[in-house]
Amino acid sequence: MNAGPSGFQNAPVTKGLVFICGIASIIAATQGRASFSSLSYQAIVKKLHLWRLVTSVFVFSSTSELMFGLYLLYYFRVFERQIGSNKYSVFILFATIFSTLFELMILVLFKDSISGGLAPGPYGIIVSLFVPFFLDIPVSTRFQIFSVRFSDKSFVYLAGLQLLLSSWKRSLIPGFCGVLAGLLYRMNIFRIQRIKLPKLVASTASWLFAPLVSGGSSTISSRRTATRETIDAPLGQQFQGNLVAPTMAESEEAISALVSMGFDRSSAIRALAQARNDINAAADLLLNSHSQ
Template sequence: MFTSTGSRGLYKAPLSKGLLLVPGVLACLLTLGFPQYQELFSYNLQAVRHDFQLWRLVCGRLVCLDLRDTFCSSLLIYNFRVFERRYGSRKFASFLLGTWLLSALMEVLLAEVLHRLFQLRADALPSGPLAAVFALFVPFFHSIPRVQVTQILGQLSITNKSLVYIVGLQLLTSSPFMWIVALGGLGAGELYLGDVLGVQRFLRVPGFVARACSRTLEPLLSGSEPNREAALGMGATLDIQRQQRMDLLDQQILLSQFAHMRRGRQQQVGLINWDRFFPNLRHRGQNLGRPQQPTPPPPPPPQPTPAASTPVSEEQVARLMEMGFSRLDALEALRASNNDINMATNFLLQH
């Protein structure tokens, strides 16, 4: 299920790779090797309010001090890498930066409201970039298609997004005050994605920073393109290997149909029968002394393939266009996949 929104690996996702490596390594070092430095990365709101230690709003939201939170957030970041491929690294980094800053303000406000209305003190919140991880659930909910995988007991529907929500629920229940971080992240995600008060213009990564990181960090974190032939043997069991081969076969069939439809459209639109306007001059003199033969009728136009004649739902086209794809590519992908929006989305993301 974690690979249903894109191809495997971290290809074209250097920022996601950095978010998996750097905070994970730091969390292991602080938990196992240097526990005496954990206090520097604790998210202590009481120290922020009373001692004005504003630096804790930064350091306390960088590294998870609980390995369970590190594991769950890493799984979610790996799944959400599809948004970096779709938006680009700079836009994806701007979304994380904007939601990270907005959620800090919302967390402080929620803790203060909780204290004044219900006399409940939230002196310390879970550490780490958890608010930005919860914020990524907003585009995941709005833009990733929901496709049913199976049913349990004939009533409970399991979709390609169920496992992601289960991991998010596990992360939500790992700490008593995690719900404050989750609400701050979800609210920040809605504000940034909806561009409320034009926050996307102000909270974004500057161009010179993006260029500098592209020249220095991207070569170190860039991943190689996955080898599809070598990926066939990655399954641990025969069922997994068989499923991988079926997925690869579906992708090859879809790619073949897509290329065939594009060639057919180019032949019908781009090619002109110039012989209809200018007959062959080389044989014109040879045909002067001979009786003219009746001109054979022109060949019938090529019949459209069954995939091309399949009606396409405008609602599905609109959903693919909302993801950033052009209308022409969305139409061709839906026709080639027989209006299967999940296959069309995977095809457009990978090819």
């Protein structure tokens, strides 16, 4: 399995998240304040350092955690391309809020028994993404190394395991909370999978982060508007009429991205032709067809 085209094409939310976590972690490390971002019973409950609820999401405490964490955030951009930036933003917010709530519950339950507090970083986001990665992303290749069987997904699991074990129980607990958050989203609690960000919020975020995500979000938005009626139509009607063929170079990258999401090649080609080579719109077409 691969994550589709290289770079942050059609993944502006991932681009912003990787940028913010990277910069925040570097600044905290140079200032010697990475440890001040961790959650602990003493800091949150007794000292009321509530600002840690925000900084703990974006700051990694070590170089190894930063490297593996950013790699996994970047790799999982495949899900943003699959469900769209709007729904992916809701997933990020849901995973962050619920994993943080679970962490606070554990801190209150065990109080000062967790020495040094919990490891900071977007563990809730990263580990929650392993739930759809495990359940929805198929294995495309298998191979053996010294009689040990691996798949193309194995190295992603190894990177996640390295991240979880980086600080032992200080990182295992946030990871466990991330799994719970991912499972809750999977169960569609509060019908969260149907929720999209309000247009005002999306427009404001687009304006604030325009220099960071330029070249992706505006194009996606305009193309989604243009293909909304097509997406809402039955699959048979979607693929009728005049199909606009994308250029060969762009088409192969987009086809590979959709195939990596689990769709067959012929359906990916038809969807991309209807969506004018917009991966997000094509994924919506395919997802809607499978849900009917």
